[in-house]
Amino acid sequence: MKTLSPDRPILVVGAGIAGLTVALALAGRGFSVHLFEQARKLEEVGAGLQLSPNATRILDRLGVIERLRAVSVQPEAIVLRRARSLREIARVPLGAAAAARWGAPYFTVHRADLQSALLSRVEREPSIRLSTGAAVRDAAYHARGVTLSIDQAGSIIEAAGDLVIAADGVWSTMRGTEDDKRGAFSGLTAWRATLHRGEPAEGQGPVLSGSVVTAFLHRRFHVVAYPIRSGQAVNLVAVTRGEALRRAWSVAAPRHELEAALAGAPALSR
Incomplete structure (x- = not known):
């Protein structure tokens, strides 16, 4: 079994609710995280959400609740x-x-308010790097982990990490790289x-x-x-x-x- 290294980043694709939350959780365990979001700016989208106690308990541990x-x-x-x-x-x-x-x-909360609270906490966390305007085009899986090919401002760059977490939503392009079925x-x-x-x-x-x-x-x-x-x-x-x-x-x-x-x-x- 491969052992994850805190010094080698974990790559997270998507800076929505799931991506921001998992980035904070991993940073809290001592991991370095590189977060990629294809939008150039995180804007207000979505509508209301209900957060039951099992969710707010986690948000409290992540320093977001107040x-x-x-x-x-x-x-x-x-x-x-x-x-x-x-x-x-x-x-x-x-x-x-x-x-x-x-x-x-x-x-009960507006989705944009939850995302804003998570983003504010992410921006204060030194072990998380957030890259916006970064669209992941491909992923290569190998013995050392994974390498992503990312389109940023018209240039293709590469990012390597121990693993990648696909948090790019219900119409995920990342999940298709491992032959998972898309949402129907x-x-x-x-x-x-x-x-x-x-x-x-x-x-x-x-x-x-x-x-x-x-x-x-x-x-x-x-x-x-x-x-x-x-x-x-x-x-x-x-x-x-x-x-x-x-x-x-x-x-x-x-x-x-x-x-x-x-x-x-x-x-x-x-």
């Missing part, structure tokens, strides 16, 4: 409702009860939106204005709503059956398709 606490929400509960009638059918206490029960908080469309579409508190929204009412995670359940779909960004916004996501769309973080789709998918719950489709 920065994240300032921009997140600790919801009071998870509430399950019937989508057709909006009637509450179950409730799981969170807030202080979650922290007492599991020893770590339950957060599941038949489900996630419709996402962010509603800023104070914006007029017909039917918003107490269901979207409280400090809870609300899941509206239907046999053909489900809709989840929860506060983010210190309570200044609400993340909305509807998961429905649908056709495969263009591969991208955000794809515009006709509103009537969502309305048709939610036809079984008139109160939500408004």
